[in-house]
Amino acid sequence: MKRLSPSSVPFTFYLAAAVAIGPLSTDMYLPTFPQLAEYFSASAAEVQLTLSIFTFGIGGCQLVYGPLTDRFGRKPVIVVGLVIYLLASLACVVAVNIDQLVISRFFQALGACAAIVVPRAMVRDLFAREQAARQLSRMGTIMGLAPAIAPVLGGYIAAFYGWQSVFFVLGLAAFILALVTIMLVDESHLAKDPNALRPSHILRNYMSLIRHREFLGYALTGGLCFGGLFSFISGSPLVLIEVLGVRADNFGYFFGMVVLGYMSGTLLGPKMTQMKGLSASVGVGTGICAVGGISMVAAGWAGLNTIPAVVGPMIIYTVGMGVVLPQSQAGAMAPFPEKAGSASALMGFMMLGFAAFLGFLVAYFYDGTQFAMVYAIGLMGIGSVAIYLLTVRGSTEEMWDES
Template sequence: MKRLAPSSIPFTLYLAAAVALGPLSTDMYLPTFPQLAAFFSASAAEVQLTLSIFTFGIGGCQLIYGPLTDRYGRKSIIVGGLFIYVVASVACLFAVQIDQLVILRFIQALGVCAAIVVPRAMVRDLFAREQAAQQLSRMGTIMGLAPAIAPVLGGYIAAFYGWQSVFFVLGLASFIVGMVTVLFVDESLAVKNLNALRPSHIARNYLDLIRHREFLGYALTGGLCFGGLFSFISGSPLVLIDVLGVRADNFGYFFGIVVLGYMSGTLLGPKMTRAKGLSFSVGIGTIICALGGGSMVVAALAGFNTLTAIIVPMIVYTVGMGVVLPQSQAGAMAPFPDKAGSASALMGFLMLGFAALLGFLIAYFYDQTQFSMVYAIGLMGLSSAAIFRLTAHNAPTEGWKED
């Protein structure tokens, strides 16, 4: 049976589809928040916890999957993770209490986490620095279609068939990706690290990564930048539907418009990287994020409580994030060819663990206005720009594999 060649478009599509299961699992069910609150007789904060626990689960589980994939290879780990995700998705159909759904969402995160860690590690296995950044950007462009379409699709599916049908579709998508992995994808890890699961080795690996200025700088920059997007993901169902009066089945269209900004950024990022270098493109991206987030705060403080005052600055922010995220992922992992799985995992933990905390705080401080969401987005944009210039800007590039 013919395998997918790493340089081929189908292989890029496969990687993007696998990673997209993560955002699909958050974005597709966002329009169902009002249904979930009514079905479970739950508060907005309790419903939002199903999102935060999922994100926190992905972040924490990455620390486990990193060493696992370095020890046992990429393919077996992603297949096992997708199996867990399918089982948890089916179980979500039968939840009768909000606490049950929260637990099942955590189990979903345990499974889908493999589909997030492994593809990034595979890219580091197969491509050199600049090629890796370009591949991650191409994946981001394709993957951007998922959050653009997912809320619209989820809104209509839930409207016609109920919130449970969304989880059925997610389980089916995961099953298809798993079958493609089994039938058409080769193992990408050339040499398995036999010491990868030793506690002392794991601790030393993560300590080395945290001490590495370049890794920490790029990881924190990408994490803060993503925090702004997750603030929008977490807060927008409340702000757009409850505060601004957007219909639940129309929510996905506004979310999709914002995602188009991210896709534009993923197209722009590789061009800047080829022309000016990776550090330059990340720096420009963080400035764009700061401008988008800052302008949203200014508009809110000036009393502009409108869709335009939220959506337009958020589009600007996501253009910057589309530039920053793939390039910062490539920059963080590039110096570590021997522990790409651990580097990918720690970067994901920092990014998603922080995002989960932000999501919880936004729901906790939600006061029937847009301010908790807006302040978080503005802070993340400004912080990402500041952290990059304090850490990764002009950082040494030792250890990068040459093209």
């Protein structure tokens, strides 16, 4: 059977599908939140914990997967991760209380984490910085189809077959991806680091990344932009369904509009990078995020408690995020070809760990209005611009002076 060539479209689809396991695991079951609360007799905060624990798990586990991929290679790590994800998905199906579902979601995150870290590291293995940015943008465009369709599909699957069927479908997707990886994908990391798992080596690697101005600036900028999206992911089932009266089986259509904004940004990003350069395109993207976030806050202050007043500004926000995320990921990993796995992992930990904490705060401060979510998104848009101006604009590939 013919192997996938790194320059081929099918290989790009494979990478995008692997990374999409993460957003699928969050977006596909969002419409089931009311079902989960009723089935387990759980509060909104308890149900939301199944989302936050998943994101915390992905963020934290990346710190482990990075060195593992640098030591053993990309292929065996992603296969093991997908098998863990499959087993955890089946555990979600048979959960009998909310605590069991929360624990199963953590193990789902443990497996999904490999599918997020490894493809980014493979891109760094196979492509130079500007090419990597274009590849990550193409992956983002393709991957964007998953969260655009996922809430709609999840809503209908849950309506007809129950919330358990959503997790069964997710497990099936992981099984198919594992087979494709084993049969069609070659190892991309040939210069394996035998010292990658030594604690002192891991600490030294991560400390060198944190001290690197370019890495830290791009990672923080992308992390704040993603924090705004996760605030929407966390708060939108409550705001759209409970506050604004959207039916659960229609929720996915509005969520899909937001995802289409992200896809538009991923198409715009490579063209902007080609014309203006990677750093400048990130700056433009953060500006668009800020416009979207500020517009949403202003609409709330004006008393516009309508679906367009929430979804419209969020579409603008995600256009900017679609520009920022792929370019910032490429910019953060570019200086580190010898430890791309660790760079990918630390960047993911920073982004997802912060996003999970922010998502928990949005649910915790939810008061029956849209304002907890709206304020978080507005702050993330403004914050991403500030971090960009302080760290990324005019940055060099030099380490910060340790003194």
